[in-house]
Amino acid sequence: MIKATVTGRIWSTKKLREMPAGSILEVQVEGTSSTMLAFDPLSCGIGEKVIVATGSVAASWFPGKAPPVDALIVGLIDETLNPNA
Template sequence: MIRGTVVGQVWSTRRIDGIPAGAFLEVEVDGSGSRLVAFDVLGSGVGEHVLVTQGSVAASWFTGTPPPVDALIIGSIDASG
């Protein structure tokens, strides 16, 4: 699991069939400064701290034929301790 901060939205004018409702967000990985694009179904916004899962775990969350999504925001971090 990856901990990061949403730094922006990824806009697209077209999508392939099979990608469910949600948004693609740019997430900066805490501690490394690297960034990735993750699919979000929670409604996360810029500045939010989130948990991201990748690979087959992300794809298997979807029902039916999994869409070509390999990074999924699975949680919002309310506070760090």
């Protein structure tokens, strides 16, 4: 899984019929300058820290035949605890 921050929302007027209801968000992977697009079933907002599952783990979350999604937001990070701090 990947920790990331939501940096934007993608608006699409046309998409595949197989895509479920939800948003596509742009996220920046923590500690890098890399960004990716992730499907968002949780209604996350810009600036929120999220947990992203990728690959077959993301695709298998959907019931039935998986849509073409390879990055899925699976949680919001409220706080990160560091026992060594």
